[in-house]
Amino acid sequence: MTRKKRIALIALVAALALAAAAALAAALWPRASVDETKNLIVNGGFEASGGGLPDNWAVGRWYWDEGVSYLTLSDDAFTGEASVCVENVAENDARFEQTVAVEPNAYYRISCMVKAEGCGMERAGAGISIENTFVSSNYAYDTAGEWTRVELYGRTGASQKSLTIMCRVGGYSSLNVGKAWFDDVEVVRLAALPGGVVEKSLATNAPSGSQAGDGQASNYAMPVMLASALFAAAALALTLWARRHPFDGKKSAAILAAALAVGVAARVVLAVAVRGFEVDVNCFEGWADRMAQFGPWGFYGAGWCDYPPGYMLILWPFGLIRGLFGIAYNSRLHWLLVKLPPIACDVLTGLFLAKISREKLGESGAAWLGAAYLLNPAVVFNSAIWGQVDSVLTLLLLVSVYCAARREWRWSLAVFAFAALCKPQALMFAPLGVMALACEIASAGEDRKKTLIDIGSAVLIAAGVMLAVALPFSLGQGRDPVTWLWARYTESLGEYNYITVNACNLYQLMGMNWKALDAAGPWTYLGWFTYPAAFGLAVWFHIKGGNRKNLFLLCAMALTVIYAFGTKMHERYLYPAVGLLLAAYAVDRDARELICAIALSASLFANEALVLGDTYLTDSRAAAGLASFVNVEAAQLLGWTAWDICVRGRRVELKAMLDGVFERSVPVRGDSGLRLTLRDWAIMLSVTAAYAVLAFVNLGSTKAPQTAWTSSASGESVTFALESRSEFRLTYYGGICNSSFTVAFSDDGVTWSEEELAMYDQGQIFRWIWFTPQARGDDGKFVALDEEGPMRTAKYVRVTAEQTGLVLHEIAFLDPDGNPLPITSVHSAGGGARAGDPALLCDEQDTVPAYPSYYNSSYFDEIYHARTGYEFAHGLNPYETTHPPLGKVLIMLGIKIFGMTPFGWRFMGALFGVLMLPLMYLLVKQLLKKTEYAALGMALLALDSMHFTQTRIATIDTYGVFFILLMYLFMFRYCQMNFYTDGLKKTLIPLGLSGVAMGLGIASKWICIYAAVG
Secondary structure: OOHHHHHHHHHHHHHHHHHHHHHHHHHHOOOOOOOOOOEOOOOOOOOOEEOOEEOOOEEEEOOOOOOOEEEEEEOOOOOOOOEEEEEEEEEEOEEEEEEEEOOOOOEEEEEEEEEEEOOOOOOOOEEEEEOOOOOEOOOEOOOOOOOEEEEEEEEOOOOOOEEEEEEEEOEOOEOEEEEEEEEEEEEEEEOOOOOOOOOEEOOOOOOOOOOOOOOOOOOOHHHHHHHHHHHHHHHHHHHHHHHHOOOOHHHHHHHHHHHHHHHHHHHHHHHHHOOOOHHHHHHHHHHHHHHHHHHHHHHOOOOOOOOOOHHHHHHHHHHHHHHHHOOOOOOHHHHHHHHHHHHHHHHHHHHHHHHHHHHHHHHHHHHHHHHHHHOOHHHHHHHHHHOOOHHHHHHHHHHHHHHHHOOOHHHHHHHHHHHHHHOHHHHHHHHHHHHHHHHHHHOOHHHHHHHHHHHHHHHHHHHHHHHHHHHHHHHHOOOOHHHHHHHHHHHHHOOOOEOEEEOOOHHHHOOOOOOEHHHOOOHHHHHHHHHHHHHHHHHHHHHHHOOHHHHHHHHHHHHHHHHHHOOOEEOOOOHHHHHHHHHHHHHHOEHHHHHHHHHHHHHHHHHHHHHHHOOOOOOOHHHHHHHHHHHHHHHHHHHHHHHHHHOOOOOOEHHHHHHHHHHOOOOOOOOOOOOOOHHHHHHHHHHHHHHHHHHHOOOOOOOOOOOOEEOOOOOOEEEEEEEEEEEEEEEEEEOOOOOOEEEEEEOOOOOOOOOEEOOOOHHHOOOEEEOOOEEEOOOOOEEEOOOOOOOEEEEEEEEEEOOOOOEEEEEEEEOOOOOEOOEEEEEEEOOOOOOOOHHHHOOOHHHOOOOOOOOOOOOOOHHHHHHHHHHHHOOOOOOOOOOOOHHHHHHHHHHHHHOOOHHHHHHHHHHHHHHHHHHHHHHHHHHHOOHHHHHHHHHHHHOOHHHHHHHOOOOOHHHHHHHHHHHHHHHHHHHOOOOOOOOHHHHHHHHHHHHHHHHHHHOOOOHHHHHHHO
16 A cells, blocks of 8 residues: 555545534533524414415314314404314314424423403313324313413423424323314423423324324335445445456555544444434443442342343443532433444454455455445444344354364354343244254264264353353342243343334235234244244254355345245344355355345345334335345245255356356347337327227216215204105215214104114215115124115115214205105204305216116225315315325326216326326337237236226226336337437436336325336
């Protein structure tokens, strides 16, 4: 290394060290003085408004049914000329809300003026509270026309940057009725809390109970998956480049030193910038302090701990250091202290991998391998951001396996024993260790006696390590170390009886995250079978291979298979596989091991980051599914690789693979042209036109009721009078709501039959239904008491709403021939102040069909997607948010053009189904270059009953498939081009268009993500 390069390297390391020091100083430096007069709320007096709502404020509610809650501006103000009013006609949780930026670990006063009337005293009344917490101010229930002040004081979380303030009536799991006005909302930062004030935690968590917010999907997943993909791509690119540009020893040492400096600096900065996973960091902080206070003897008697004692010994000195130097509890420096053990193990693991790989990979390869681990985002995230200790387990496992490969059994078993004392997950590898020992004894031959002595002494040393560590802890509990340690392990391993706990594996793919084992059915048996199957394969491979150095690969294979298909897996249990695979690559130099290490690193990083931002993965299911797919495929690839290496003795070296890739990369002019002829155009247009006629004929009725009546109170009734006593069948068409109604009949309008329950809920919207008497079963579902649509005889019919917010568009009485009977009068009774016009229930009798059918009613998932299109068209809060919005926006366009009718909500899907035919023609022509094949592909699609049926239903699948075909069309064209001969700019056009189509597809349905991976 030249003098200039040495100076540059020293300068880089110094700059990184200074940056880390500056970040640490900034984190620990005293804060500037606090302005206690600054209101962080914008438009807290609600004076600025537009579109009927105050500026900078959003609305939220638990039930979005029309007529249940009203959130409006009011001129009844405490100061100024405006306030906001929240009125719950029926039980609900409704609020105005605004998000403000806050400082971590800071004190705030949150207050407003409230005037309330008619709020139920047994529930959460009118007040101010924090989103995703149960923290609230004092409540107002009925202030007798007077304004009163409500307020709360609290402290933000250690890494909290924002706070959503809610002026509300009701609360999480505490729905209420009533009316309240809010004015002069304030959020003020305080230097300290006033005397006598009780501090509340403003740290946000997902609410428990039956409510989980407004159902808005998290926008956290996409950046995480993008970062994971970029990491994987960068790692592959660097691998290719480094393999073809090796360095000498001095440069390699410089690379490893630079990676070490960058890795340490990044970890220090991140460790003090982000507290990590609250539960885990809380535990490590508390355990370190408890060890410093009570020592091993009193540790487990002083509080809860589900870790075995080994890691407590590691935390012990850090607890003593905090006390010795007076470091504030839960301060940023305290975070760094409890994260130092895993950070140190990260560094040692990287250096260890570099050391053991020099023999096979040389100085350059060893440096790159060590750097790859030190800068691996999954590794950095786990120790520095999350605050977990999986790197401690990984380092100990690597050392144990390394010693086993060298027949250093005493060291191997002693280190493994301590690994099991730090993390119970180490015991997953115990069967492989027993197998390795048995194979060693079986193959010892004449040296069997010496081998038995060595292994026997190693077992005794391992037992001694476990007893020595456990002894001081168990004596403090008054128990012997053996039974006490056994109880610790059984208790720890008996926790979390779920088929998967946020682990991205097969069961995550199947939507079974956090599903109890006893409710998982036969999948539980597959999960339990995976354990012996994985170990059995590893044993067989080891016996066939007979090489102890394969233990790195076999441990990684068994762990990955168990993680992908086993039960009770957590998100971080895959972590050791990355280090084990890099060690296996150092031994075998098989490219597949390196590829799996990169893939698992990307999926592990995604899994960790998703869980940290979305604890139960409720809003990250698609992203978690993609990571799960990667892990399942990697497990299969590792199984094949282990068989190939151990049984067949075949290795795929990276150099040979790369040489093959680059040899195949000789520039050849691509054949990307479609070469469409008049014959092609004639076939496409004729088939498309014929199919379009079939697709749009009988697609759906162009008529449906548009006006609606909404009940304004529970028990509000509407009475219809016919011309005379007649025989009829009652039919009705409802809108968006989740309540039902009862029906009674009378000949004279005085004496009425018993009330009979009608079937109606959110699953029956926008469809014609014949009235059939119902009862509610024990599960709350409707049970029919009569045949469908029985004929009734009466002159008067009374419909009574069970709840506020019942939405009915039309009611009709069909004679035996299916014709609507004339209605002479209609009137309502029992309504509230906002009672609607009951005549809206019978003002569109020309839309009433003789029979309900797909033609005039919603069908299948149209109750979700057509509904969302309607909600988009009318600016309502969408009920269904599990799928991306574009497909439902396209459905909305059809509704905008043709109205909220079956034809309107199905039009765009049918149109895209028609357009798929020429698209399929072009795709096959692009791929195979033959008119005959293109015509055959289009004909098969045109004759496919699934395609014909699915595209004529208002669901979003059509749009996703359309954009997938479009994405592949442009990608096929790009793959058939060559930027050496066609020019780089020209090739970027189809590549960019493929990306646009992919984005549109993902915005339509998540299936496009899986198609994009292909």
